[in-house]
Amino acid sequence: MAPTAVRPVRIIVAKVGLDGHDRGVKVVARALRDAGYEVIYTGLRQTPEMVVDAALQEDAQVIGLSIHSGAHMTLFPAVVEELRRRKATDITVFGGGIIPEDDIVALKKQGVAQIFTPGTPLAEIVGWLRERFPESD
């Protein structure tokens, strides 16, 4: 007998680092919920270790991070590195925040799948996720 229930894609949504500006991350969390995802919001002041551990416990496929403090070049790679350490590189990392174009290029080279800058329509974020995690027949 095949699985009888389908399973929404699970996304950990969090803010790493000291920055507390959570308007964007909360709006995105709602939009993802409305698009059908199971969103686990772990809140503010997360460390890379906490975020990855939560992703493993929750069997999430995706981690979404929001960073507005300028510390993205330290924190995103730290999360990617922690995923490597926990042997969970199949988990997709994406994010948003105040991140200049050059840095986005560098972060992608380090394993971040996508960065969305301020002004990105929610529909675009959802669309990108759907493309990566398509429904299959």
Next chain:
Amino acid sequence: MKVRARDAKQAWKEDFEASSGRDDGIETSTISGIPLRPLYTSDDLPRRDEELPGQFPYTRGIHTSGYRGRLWTMRQFSGFATAEETNRRYKYLLANGQTGLSVAFDMPTLMGQDSDAPTSRGEIGHCGVAIDSLADMETLFDGIPLGEITTSMTINSPAAILLCMYIAVAEKQGVPASGLGGTLQNDILKEFIAQKEFIFPPGPSMRLVVDSIEYCAKEVPKWNTISISGYHIREAGSTAVQELAFTLADGMAYVDACLERGMQIDEFASRLSFFFDAHIDFFEEIAKFRAARRIWARWMRERYGAQQERSWKLRFHTQTAGVSLTAQQPELNIARTALEALAAVLGGTQSLHTNAMDEVLALPTDKSSRLALRTQQLIAYETGVANTVDPLGGSYFVEALTDEMERQAEVYFKRIEELGGVIPAIEASFFQKEIADAAFRYQQELEQKRRLMVGVNEFTVEDEPPMEILRIDPRLEAEQVARVREVRRKRDAARCSRALGGLKKAAAGTENLMPYILEAVRAYATEGEIMQSLIEVFGIYTEQAVV
């Protein structure tokens, strides 16, 4: 003659209804959702005695002569990386006509952590200056006569510590505390509500705020002890009405706390100041500022029984809305900021910060920072709006909107009261939920193009060239870490340890902590060490987050 006027209005109404409207689907309500009529007439003017500037309840301004008497203070918020660099930027701005200093601190400093703490890694100097101890503060104000300028410091949980550092630097310059002027943001309630830079739980946090207000009332009487802020609440996504209501409610909570401490209202009320956002919906912002003055004046006089006029007068600083800036076609931000600044001026602000156009991406460059300052100078000296006090007073529309904002704010005050006050409402996540809902609603309006953000969801441009932005030199982090370690090595360890011990003991009791913090600061205890001592007594607060 009256009959003819009515006919004319009726005729206008009929003509309007027969005419075709725009069909672009854009909302005609304010950003806060207040519906706007297409026309306001004398019928909409509230029936009351004519209000005048400098007279209770100060709807038209707290000063009789408005900007004719004195222009607003042009106070540009800045600070980045190291105290040395920031010191250079301050001297540059002062030379270019800025009239007061405003300090931005980096995240570790805002969160009460030293630069060499593990969680400070990657965060040093990005959004403001790193201050670990009195030594950094001395560098920050080196060559700047504290007795001759005023300084605003944007910091909350560790605010008392930074104020003590400022006082200690002034001491070394030979300036007594009684001669110091400036503002401390020190508004912990809005941290719980919006900015989330809280450390201690609400009780001890409020105690520290009241300690600082009480101390300054005696020792630093020219100091604005608190900048009760709506800016962050607005930036977190609230409507203008929520910004107005939540900010004033916070103000009341602080007043209540000070009265509970045993202070007399007139002892401290005149040193409370406010900080509002100037967002892009032009007239709503102007109405908001006017309503704020009127509401506060009434409460101070009628509810709290303040006797002195200066206790009734709401003074505020304004910052143009960071959240209205776009990364796309960023030069447009110059125009946005100009319009927002104009609203703040027409609303009668006492001081103003205008954002630089590149602030969506990073801290501003020298050039864009100067442009932002020039924008204010343009308004002050070229547009003529400063020549008359409250130029929009008597406008059918503005007066009606002012009244409406006041009315809606009162509805919120009732609800907060029903919840038991600001702190119970915070713990029930009331404000946080209102804000999250408003933020989401606005985003949906943008997605559906019922509201536009030019360059973002309409009038976009493909392939914009990358902007030149300011980068923080990563070596500065290592240097700052070395600096704080050096301070710890060189200080009088015994004096420092005694001071911290004394602070902890006092924190466990009920004394005013300011003198103890001042002693710790003088002994070159680091900010992180002082905060840690307090955490050991007060504990750490975790919020009950709502999405």
Next chain:
Amino acid sequence: MAWSSCWDTTSPYASWASENLTDPDLAAGFRAGDIRALARAISLVERRDPAVRALEQQVRDHGATSGVVGFTGAPGSGKSTLVDGIVHLLRQKDMSVAVLATDPNSPFTGGAILGDRIRMQRHALDPKVYIRSMGARGHLGGLSLATREAIRLLGAFGFDQVVLETVGVGQSELEVAAVADTTVVVLTPNQGDGVQMIKAGILEIADVFVVNKADIEGHMRVVTELRAMLSLSSPRSAAGEPGGWKPPIITTVASRQEGLDRVWEAVLAHRRHLETSGLGRLLVEQRLRDETAEVAAEIARERVRRALDEDHTLAGRLLEEGTPYNTAEEILDRRAGR
């Protein structure tokens, strides 16, 4: 289109390649104490994937079962803070704890924001605390089936205690009560309309009542009203019998960790009662039967859906004649083929 397009219906293992776990490694990882293997297994349970049964067989003989306590309460009752405090207490007694927290999924989009984990930040990175958020997914009875299996897995994995947490909307309290050994109902003074307005069924399912936020005015009134209502109704175990369990009412201030030790004592006392009265065994048996019936219902449901999808003649006839009862019986009477 909207809600289904993000639901992953393929075998989980297809995309989990390379160094990451694949099927044969799942049991090995599970036995080795790899949290990810446990998490994967629970996901299989949530998807109702039969592969998990094979896994269960392989790990089952680690016969330990965990004690299961369920917490339910209205939003705003401080239930999450209470659970966080209980976890803290259990950790101080050096016990390992797994928390299953359920939030309702949107019935329209299937999505959810699972926000219970965030209330337990102080246990982040504690290897002896496992927190799993489960969306209720709108499946009637789906919650309890998945939860029951998850509990078995957690026991096999070695957790001393399992805590179920659910927000009190819909049928969720009843589902928790059907699964937990002890059900704790959390109330607060701000219940609004008072205890009278508490949903029907709550009083019957509670083994322990907690009146939280006892530092707020009005909490004694809640306690008094509750006591009055309880004296009118019969205890859960056996109507009116001496030695029947009377649910205690415990006041707490969860945010200050006050009263939580009394809550735990009450839970232990209830467990002892279940054992000495023999009720525990009865419940185990009853629940296994219930679960079997529900599993059968799930299988039957699936069979019927598939039959109607595949047999167009049958589906056509159903539509024309409108005979769901006959059609259902007909399908079930057929041999259970593929």
